[in-house]
Amino acid sequence: MTRACLLTIGDELVDGRVEDSNSSWLAKRLTDLGIVVTAHLSQGDGLEEILSALDYAVSRADLILVTGGLGPTEDDRTREALARWAGRELVEDPGAWASIQKYFAMRGVTLADSNRRQALLPDGATLLPNRAGTAPGFRLCEEIDGGAEADDARTCEVFVMPGVPSEMRQMFEDGVLPRIQERGVELVQRSLAFGGVSEARLGQLFAEHLEEGGDLRVGMCAEFGLIRVTARAYGPGGEQRIDALFEELRQEGQAWYLGEGEAGLEEFIVRELERRGMTLTLAESCTAGLVASRLGQVPGLSHVLHRAYVTYANEVKHQVLGVPESLLEIEGAVSEACARAMALGVRRVAGADLAGAVTGIAGPEGGTEEKPVGLVYLAVASRDRIWCVERQYGHPGRQIVRNRAATDLLLLLWKALEGVGGESLDSSPAS
Amino acid sequence: MTRACLLTIGDELVDGRVEDSNSSWLAKRLTDLGIVVTAHLSQGDGLEEILSALDYAVSRADLILVTGGLGPTEDDRTREALARWAGRELVEDPGAWASIQKYFAMRGVTLADSNRRQALLPDGATLLPNRAGTAPGFRLCEEIDGGAEADDARTCEVFVMPGVPSEMRQMFEDGVLPRIQERGVELVQRSLAFGGVSEARLGQLFAEHLEEGGDLRVGMCAEFGLIRVTARAYGPGGEQRIDALFEELRQEGQAWYLGEGEAGLEEFIVRELERRGMTLTLAESCTAGLVASRLGQVPGLSHVLHRAYVTYANEVKHQVLGVPESLLEIEGAVSEACARAMALGVRRVAGADLAGAVTGIAGPEGGTEEKPVGLVYLAVASRDRIWCVERQYGHPGRQIVRNRAATDLLLLLWKALEGVGGESLDSSPAS
Numbered sequence: 024m025t026r027a028c029l030l031t032i033g034d035e036l037v038d039g040r041v042e043d044s045n046s047s048w049l050a051k052r053l054t055d056l057g058i059v060v061t062a063h064l065s066q067g068d069g070l071e072e073i074l075s076a077l078d079y080a081v082s083r084a085d086l087i088l089v090t091g092g093l094g095p096t097e098d099d100r101t102r103e104a105l106a107r108w109a110g111r112e113l114v115e116d117p118g119a120w121a122s123i124q125k126y127f128a129m130r131g132v133t134l135a136d137s138n139r140r141q142a143l144l145p146d147g148a149t150l151l152p153n154r155a156g157t158a159p160g161f162r163l164c165e166e167i168d169g170g171a172e173a174d175d176a177r178t179c180e181v182f183v184m185p186g187v188p189s190e191m192r193q194m195f196e197d198g199v200l201p202r203i204q205e206r207g208v209e210l211v212q213r214s215l216a217f218g219g220v221s222e223a224r225l226g227q228l229f230a231e232h233l234e235e236g237g238d239l240r241v242g243m244c245a246e247f248g249l250i251r252v253t254a255r256a257y258g259p260g261g262e263q264r265i266d267a268l269f270e271e272l273r274q275e276g277q278a279w280y281l282g283e284g285e286a287g288l289e290e291f292i293v294r295e296l297e298r299r300g301m302t303l304t305l306a307e308s309c310t311a312g313l314v315a316s317r318l319g320q321v322p323g324l325s326h327v328l329h330r331a332y333v334t335y336a337n338e339v340k341h342q343v344l345g346v347p348e349s350l351l352e353i354e355g356a357v358s359e360a361c362a363r364a365m366a367l368g369v370r371r372v373a374g375a376d377l378a379g380a381v382t383g384i385a386g387p388e389g390g391t392e393e394k395p396v397g398l399v400y401l402a403v404a405s406r407d408r409i410w411c412v413e414r415q416y417g418h419p420g421r422q423i424v425r426n427r428a429a430t431d432l433l434l435l436l437w438k439a440l441e442g443v444g445g446e447s448l449d450s451s452p453a454s
Numbered sequence: 455m456t457r458a459c460l461l462t463i464g465d466e467l468v469d470g471r472v473e474d475s476n477s478s479w480l481a482k483r484l485t486d487l488g489i490v491v492t493a494h495l496s497q498g499d500g501l502e503e504i505l506s507a508l509d510y511a512v513s514r515a516d517l518i519l520v521t522g523g524l525g526p527t528e529d530d531r532t533r534e535a536l537a538r539w540a541g542r543e544l545v546e547d548p549g550a551w552a553s554i555q556k557y558f559a560m561r562g563v564t565l566a567d568s569n570r571r572q573a574l575l576p577d578g579a580t581l582l583p584n585r586a587g588t589a590p591g592f593r594l595c596e597e598i599d600g601g602a603e604a605d606d607a608r609t610c611e612v613f614v615m616p617g618v619p620s621e622m623r624q625m626f627e628d629g630v631l632p633r634i635q636e637r638g639v640e641l642v643q644r645s646l647a648f649g650g651v652s653e654a655r656l657g658q659l660f661a662e663h664l665e666e667g668g669d670l671r672v673g674m675c676a677e678f679g680l681i682r683v684t685a686r687a688y689g690p691g692g693e694q695r696i697d698a699l700f701e702e703l704r705q706e707g708q709a710w711y712l713g714e715g716e717a718g719l720e721e722f723i724v725r726e727l728e729r730r731g732m733t734l735t736l737a738e739s740c741t742a743g744l745v746a747s748r749l750g751q752v753p754g755l756s757h758v759l760h761r762a763y764v765t766y767a768n769e770v771k772h773q774v775l776g777v778p779e780s781l782l783e784i785e786g787a788v789s790e791a792c793a794r795a796m797a798l799g800v801r802r803v804a805g806a807d808l809a810g811a812v813t814g815i816a817g818p819e820g821g822t823e824e825k826p827v828g829l830v831y832l833a834v835a836s837r838d839r840i841w842c843v844e845r846q847y848g849h850p851g852r853q854i855v856r857n858r859a860a861t862d863l864l865l866l867l868w869k870a871l872e873g874v875g876g877e878s879l880d881s882s883p884a885s
Contacts, residue, residue: 037491039481040673043474046496050470060468061503063496065477072492072514079510083503223566223588226527233529243527244466245618253471305764311750312743315764319742320853322818329767330774333736333746336760343761387753415560419586421753423620 024257025206027053028084029063030076032091032101033186037067044188045090052195056203057210057257058086068092073104081167081179088199091186093158095137105183106145109165113143118150119159126157151182151198156190160198211261214253215272218288219434220279225250228275232268239264248288248430249281281437288433293321295440296377303436304373305331306344306365308356308382309399313429330373334365344368355394357382359411362400366411370404377439378404381432383414385424399428403439410439456637458484459515460494461507463522463532464617468498475619476521483626486686487634488641489517499523504535512598512610519630522617524589526568536614537576540596544574549581550590557588582613582629587621591629642692645684646703647712649719650865656681659706663699670695678748679719679861680712712868719864724752726871727808734867735804736762737775737796739787739813740830744860761804765796775799786825788813790842793831801835808870809835810863814845816855830859834870841870 029049035041046063053060061083066076073092080087092101106113120142127134144150144161151160163181182199184191217225222245226233229252232241238257243250252272256264273280281291296303305315305328315331318324332343337356340346345368346361354360362382370378383399390396397416402409414431416424460480466472477494484491492514497507504523511518523532537544551573558565575581575592582591594612613630615622648656653676657664660683663672669688674681683703685696704711712722727734736746736759746762749755763774768787771777776799777792785791793813801809814830821827828847833840845862847855 036478037481037493038485039478039483039491040485042478043494047467047470047473050468052470054469054471060470061498062468062507063474063494065494067492075510075514076493079506083506221563221566223526223568224564226525226529227566227568230528233527242465242471242529244472246472307743308756309750310747311755311759312738312746312762312764313750315743316741316747319740319744319816319856322816322852324742325739325766328742328764330770331743331764333743333759333762335756339761385750385753412562414562417557417560417585419620419624422751423586423624425750426620 025058025086025203026061026084027058027086027088028061028080030073030080030087030089031063031065031186032068032073032076032089033065034067034098036065036091045186045191048188048192049088049090049195053088053203055210055212056200058203058206068098068100070100070104070107073101074108077104077108077181081165085177085179086203087179087181089181089183090191093141093160093183093185095135095141095157101183102140102143102145105148105161105163105181109145109163111146111148114146115139115142116144116148116150116159116161118152119144122152122159123157126153151184151194153185153190153194154197155193156185156187158185158187158190160184160194162198162202209258209261211256211265212253213265213269213283214251214285215269215276215283216249216251216281216286216288216291217276217279218249218281218291218437220250220276222250225252225276225279229272232272239268241268246287248433250279287320288430288437289318290321292433292436292440293318293324293327295437296327297323299440301327301376301440302373303328303377303379304369304375305378306334306340306369306380307332308335308340308365308380309385310381310425310429310432311335313425314379314381314432317429317433329375332369340365340368344372357384357394357398357400359400359402359413362402363404363409363411366402366404366409376406377436379432379436380404381428383424383428385421385428386418387421397424399424399431401428401432401435403432403435405439408439410435456489456517456634457492457515458489458517458519459492459511461504461511461518461520462494462496462617463499463504463507463520464496465498465529467496467522467617476617476622479619479623480519480521480626484517484519484634486641486643487631488688489634489637499529499531501531501535501538504532505539508535508539508612512596516608516610517634518610518612520612520614521622524572524591524614524616526566526572526588528568530571532614533571533574533576536579536592536594536612540576540594542577542579545577546570546573547575547579547581547590547592548573549583550575553583553590554588582615582625584616584621584625585628586624587616587618589616589618589621591615591625593629593633640689640692642687642696643684644696644700644714645682645716646700646707646714647680647682647717647719647722648707648710649680649712649722649868651681651707651710653681656683656707656710660703663703670699672699677718679865681710718751719861719868720749721752723864723867723871724749724755724758726868727758728754730871732758732807732871733804734759734808734810735800735806736809737765737771737800737811738763739766739771739796740816741812741856741860741863742766744856745810745812745863748860748864760806763800771796771799775803788815788825788829788831790831790833790844793833794835794840794842797833797835797840807837808867810867811835812859812863814855814859816852816859817849818852828855830855830862832859832863832866834863834866836870839870841866 365380386396
């Protein structure tokens with residue numbers, strides 16, 4: 024098993040001016056190659072800071088990927104830090120200097136003296152050419168003393184790349200990837216999605232599979248209304264071992280199973296509508312188009328959703344959806360009765376097979392004692408059934424209420440499609 | 455000077471499945487408060503890993519902000535790690551347990567036994583309530599031994615928050631910010647927003663103000679259709695120095711000036727509609743509710759937008775909006791003529807003062823040689839004028855096309871409201 028640590032250098036990362044996109048890109052790339060990433064560390068441009076970050080990294084990795092701090096100016100100290108850390112001199116690399124000169128000549132730009140600094144590499148380092156910019160990268164191999172245990176002696180490989188994402192990615196593919204592939208790890212990774220269940224509950228159900236370590240690792244994370252369970256099998260027979268595991272997980276979590284793969288809840292719904300040749304429509308009040316817009320992420324939505332409505336005002340609910348005025352007066356627009364009438368109404372108006380509706384109080388204003396901020400009613404109507412739920416999200420903020428309401432309506436649509444009655448769902452015949 | 459270190463915990467961060475957005479958000483927030491952020495560290499869920507990360511952090515910070523690993527399952531070990539690191543027992547916090555029970559009851563979800571684990575805090579820690587989710591946070595104060603130098607003894611404050619960004623942000627504002635503000639840095643920070651101009655062009659215009667250093671610092675960043683120029687004044691007289699600077703910036707950038715403050719483009723539009731007592735409606739095709747949904751972030755939208763439509767199908771554009779069938783046949787649904795007819799039609803149907811419409815090809819399928827993926831038409835109709843623009847976004851991916859189209863329609867709505875003719879806008883009398 025190869026362990027890697029990522030080290031991104033730059034004051035602009037540490038103080039939040041620039042978001043560090045290199046770490047997650049590299050982490051994903053390495054993980055997919057079967058490397059175990061153990062830590063990411065972002066550190067400012069100071070020499071001492073880089074040195075202590077390298078010490079931290081080397082204690083938990085056989086592979087260190089460093090990005091940033093290779094620019095031409097005085098405040099770029101990554102070259103110097105690496106040389107000092109490895110106990111070597113900085114020497115000019117002729118190949119590096121030639122390629123910097125060529126790069127400037129090609130673009131017709133005058134070289135600054137400071138650019139020559141960029142051709143300095145720690146003695147014995149291997150140049151990694153930069154096809155997309157001026158700063159060359161390099162590779163160092165360090166023998167790590169195992170201390171008292173001679174068996175712990177090992178080699179740590181350090182790759183140093185520029186911080187500019189496009190240059191870094193190019194250099195990774197050209198110069199880092201081939202070296203890593205030589206290490207030859209066999210890895211299969213697949214995932215299942217579950218919905219309408221809390222992470223805690225599913226975690227309890229799958230507890231025995233979630234234990235750490237081994238050559239079949241299972242992880243779980245919540246994203247936009249679904250719980251994603253990811254399995255990684257190292258070594259031979261990975262597909263078969265994951266097949267067997269997923270068979271168990273699917274059975275144990277059957278009530279909430281959505282499907283295999285990386286699709287989101289929105290895509291599961293659109294694909295299921297397509298598969299059944301069904302159409303969908305929506306009437307949204309407090310979410311104001313968020314449900315439609317999230318479904319709109321899925322290519323081909325236009326084939327299953329021909330129209331949808333944002334109906335904030337009471338007279339629009341009445342005129343467009345046919346919600347009775349008396350219902351709006353007596354029950355109010357934020358009520359189970361109104362959500363049901365909206366779903367039934369929009370289904371009829373749009374001539375769709377399935378309709379979803381949401382009405383509630385996103386806040387921060389507009390709540391009353393009886394109907395507080397965060398109260399939301401969701402309804403789904405099919406040809407012959409209605410599903411309706413009440414939700415009370417409290418005061419986590421307007422955007423969170425809207426996002427949760429949208430997610431819960433998507434989950435309700437999924438349950439309606441599947442015909443599966445969830446624990447907190449109330450389904451009754453359509454009136 | 456207060457130094458802070460950020461520690462984000464989670465296997466899903468370290469292996470690249472999930473991007474760590476917490477670090478840059480917190481770094482920016484702390485930097486704005488005058489705190490010097492010295493490092494970000496992302497570490498997996500293992501106990502030993504968290505412990506060594508804490509040791510690394512405490513050696514370079516007086517303030518440690520930890521996020522993640524507070525979930526209910528076995529693989530969430532942040533609570534345990536903090537207790538062990540501080541040499542304390544984990545004890546159940548009655549307030550934390552009560553709020554977890556309340557949260558589940560409100561949402562009508564059954565509690566899992568494992569959720570009770572979330573109420574465990576290190577002995578002596580102060581609870582940070584979670585208004586947006588189940589996992590409570592906490593604050594610990596640790597006396598740090600200065601080693602041989604007794605003068606180096608100091609207090610390190612550790613804040614532990616959930617990893618879910620929305621929950622973390624809420625908890626930061628509620629429970630962390632007030633404590634940090636007590637440390638008392640004198641800093642005034644304000645910002646201006648500009649729209650419909652590139653960051654490069656505005657940067658050139660404001661170049662002399664953007665130089666680094668000094669006690670008045672100006673930064674610029676692009677976000678969701680606007681360019682935000684932020685000024686930070688350290689020391690006395692900050693308000694006056696920023697007043698003088700903003701007077702200049704407003705004059706130099708007058709053509710693109712939106713307003714002062716942290717509001718987004720959506721809020722500028724909704725507030726302007728309210729100020730003028732005007733109503734808005736929308737007809738969206740390829741954006742499928744995204745424009746309505748983005749406006750829906752602004753409290754009070756329901757007073758200015760009573761209804762809006764998603765009109766994907768041609769027959770819906772005809773039946774609901776009155777777009778002539780002959781126009782759809784001859785010009786096609788993705789055409790300037792159709793966008794204009796949609797804006798005029800939806801304005802009439804909704805009886806609104808202002809109407810926006812968008813039609814285009816978000817991709818990845820559906821393009822032709824004549825009308826490629828990424829081609830979008832936007833239109834805005836007022837009582838007596840129409841504004842219409844064609845955009846060709848190319849193939850950056852479906853979500854990016856949809857986001858850009860939504861942003862450009864919002865900018866067009868703003869220009870229509872202001873009556874300002876932008877450089878690439880074409881305005882003509884309404885037919």
